[in-house]
Amino acid sequence: MSWLVLLLLLVGVGLFWKYPALRRTWYWLPRRGLVAFMYHHIGVLTDPTEEQYPFTISPEMFEKQLLFLKQHGYTPISEDTAVEAYKSGKSLIEKPVLLTFDDGHADNYTALFPLLKKHQVPALIFLITDRVGTPGYLTWEQIKEMQQSGLVRFGSHTCSHRRLRSLPDEEIKQEVVNSKRVLEEKLGTPVYSFCYPFGAGGFDKRVRPVVLQAGYLLDFSTKKGINPWPWKGKSSLLRAFPRGGESLWEYHLQLTRGRSRL
Numbered sequence: 652m653s654w655l656v657l658l659l660l661l662v663g664v665g666l667f668w669k670y671p672a673l674r675r676t677w678y679w680l681p682r683r684g685l686v687a688f689m690y691h692h693i694g695v696l697t698d699p700t701e702e703q704y705p706f707t708i709s710p711e712m713f714e715k716q717l718l719f720l721k722q723h724g725y726t727p728i729s730e731d732t733a734v735e736a737y738k739s740g741k742s743l744i745e746k747p748v749l750l751t752f753d754d755g756h757a758d759n760y761t762a763l764f765p766l767l768k769k770h771q772v773p774a775l776i777f778l779i780t781d782r783v784g785t786p787g788y789l790t791w792e793q794i795k796e797m798q799q800s801g802l803v804r805f806g807s808h809t810c811s812h813r814r815l816r817s818l819p820d821e822e823i824k825q826e827v828v829n830s831k832r833v834l835e836e837k838l839g840t841p842v843y844s845f846c847y848p849f850g851a852g853g854f855d856k857r858v859r860p861v862v863l864q865a866g867y868l869l870d871f872s873t874k875k876g877i878n879p880w881p882w883k884g885k886s887s888l889l890r891a892f893p894r895g896g897e898s899l900w901e902y903h904l905q906l907t908r909g910r911s912r913l
């Protein structure tokens with residue numbers, strides 16, 4: 652009997668090794684809650700060895716994902732809706748999804764914005780204030796236009812995109828407070844959302860209190876998972892990370908398990 656168990660175990664391990672598709676989260680129990688997606692680029696990259704490949708979703712796939720949400724009863728929510736739910740502690744939305752984009756790349760205007768308009772889907776973009784208007788990044792004019800559409804809100808991704816936990820206290824505060832002030836001056840609205848550079852490894856217990864003290868209400872990490880809804884703010888928001896090259900099946904795992912890979 653024990654030989655049989657051992658044999659089955661070996662076959663199982665062998666299959667996992669041979670077929671990477673099995674090393675996915677399909678056998679985890681599905682979860683409900685706020686799914687915050689972390690994206691970076693919308694564009695076309697064909698070489699999987701390129702550095703930006705996992706961070707780049709093709710426009711076709713992004714559109715398929717938006718349709719998938721619609722077909723399966725998910726509601727893409729705006730930052731405003733997330734803030735309201737956080738403040739009131741309640742929401743009638745059952746399957747909320749928040750689309751977030753890190754770094755403020757130029758393709759967020761050229762490739763993403765047309766799709767948001769076409770499908771009337773809101774998004775939240777995290778800007779690195781020192782990089783706005785530099786090559787490869789959004790300009791203030793583009794940001795204003797996106798803001799005026801009512802579909803896009805902007806949050807802070809610090810001034811210089813440094814790993815916050817490696818900085819002295821005073822510099823952490825500058826990154827967090829100055830970026831908020833610059834955005835609020837330029838956008839003419841309060842800025843509620845903050846995103847930690849380098850996500851899970853980028854912040855520690857020292858950093859989050861500074862972010863909350865600066866007046867941010869929602870703070871986003873790159874730790875994977877699905878958040879309680881309404882979100883109570885007890886810890887940073889988890890995000891699901893749809894990678895370039897992933898299938899719709901993997902996207903479904905992201906939506907229901909908070910991550911596609913083990």
Ligand SMILES: [Zn+2]
Pocket residue numbers: 753754808812848849
């Ligand atoms: Zn970033």
